[in-house]
């Protein structure tokens with residue numbers, strides 16, 4: 001499997017019903033050799049319109065958080081649990097996740113990042129552990145498939161509740177620290 005083939009397959013995907021209303025598939029964005037890979041939930045309206053991840057309000061905040069630790073989106077890879085926008089931004093359904101998660105798994109395998117950052121509960125529960133709560137485990141380091149894994153609040157959650165920002169800031173500093181150690 002090559003990257004181009006994976007992307008082409010994903011862009012033509014009709015494995016679940018989310019394909020019917022999409023404007024664009026949001027495959028992902030960033031460097032294919034990134035050391036850090038971020039996983040969000042799924043495209044929102046702006047992402048669906050532009051075909052790129054995290055380009056709306058939550059994305060602007062993500063860019064700011066990256067900036068605080070000296071990273072730009074050109075240095076990381078950004079992807080999502082599902083690649084097509086769920087209607088009215090609802091949480092993706094289990095069958096939609098099951099149909100789509102293989103694309104993320106392949107992206108992770110091919111980018112081969114040292115660190116995976118799970119943004120919010122959907123990423124945490126669908127990629128790492130369905131029994132964990134983001135409020136409990138955020139900021140802690142785990143390991144999966146030989147990679148360092150950390151979960152932090154989704155930027156949209158920070159916009160809804162700015163009181164979460166200091167914790168999120170700490171988590172990003174921890175990512176910076178981990179990057180300097182490896």
Ligand code: URA
Pocket residue numbers: 026040041042043044047052053054055056058059080156
């Ligand atoms: N929220 C997400 O989870 N992913 C995006 O790409 C945009 C907003």
